[in-house]
Amino acid sequence: MTTTLLRRSFFRRAAKAVAHAGDQVRPPKRGLVILAYHRVGGRTPVEVDLPTGLFEEQMAALARTKSVLRLDDAVARLARGEDLTGRVVVTFDDGTADFESDALPVLECYHLPATLYVATDFVDQNRPFPDDGKPLSWAALADCVATGLVDVGSHTHTHVLLDRVTTAEAIDELERSIDLINTNLQLDADHFAYPKAVAPSAPVEEVVRDRFVTAALAGTRPNPAGRTDLHRLSRSPVQVADGMRYFEQKVSGGMRLEDDLRRLLNRRRYAGLRR
Ligand SMILES: [Zn+2]
Secondary structure (H helix, E strand, C coil): CCCHHHEEEHHHHHHHHHHHHHHHHHHCCCEEEEEECCCCCCCCCCCCCEEEEHHHHHHHHHHHHCCCCCHHHHHHHHHHCCCCCCCCEEEEEEEEEEHHHHHHHHHHHHHHHHHHHCCCCHCCCCCCCCCCCEECHHHHHHHHHHHHEEEECCCCCCCCCCCCCHHHHHHHHHHHHHHHHHHHCCCCCCCCECCCCCCCCCCHHHHHHHCEEEEEEEECEEEEECCCCCCCCEEEECCCHCCCHHHHHHHHHCCCCHHHHHHHHHHCCCCCCCC
């Protein structure tokens, strides 16, 4: 591992321990938890590429508690002011091929629904994602949808960070992704997830509010009844280093401090980046 990777790995583990301790001092609030996954299969050293065994163990735990809701169902109930403490939504970002080959068989085995937010240019052009991410094809995505368990949302077209583009560029990014999902899967992309959970500029956020039923950021905290902005849904990203211990803590709505620390780090990491 390079020094940078080692430093990041140390920081991540320290942040998890601090966040876990923080939950003991200030217990997690009530509300719906939305988990954010990226990859399954453990093919790469990236922090969000979970070994299949760990992912399966996590899904088995969720299946035992019968806690998983479909995103559409969860947000409709949230909008009605229902307290969804103890309930969980499973989401995935990007649209890499391991979703079909590794994640979906596990979801099918436990009959768990999930929402996949797709950056459509990678799928449409068969363009690899960073870190050896092989993209899904439209045919594979259609197969995923045909299981009846998978909803497809937008994650922009080229995975652009929406705080650093013009409003016109943002509109183009969103409309292309909506159109491609509609043309290739005959689906409306009602849901959106901001790439790298970077909050947009105010005018771009207006565009997102106009085009989607929901939009998701990070936050690693539950979405409370009655006070949740459906266009700023909080998600809890799951990483390899969570194992089962911190995963269970995230499912309980905890680990908020990890997100606060991550945001501090990412402000430096993503400075100057566009995607
Ligand atoms: Zn992404």
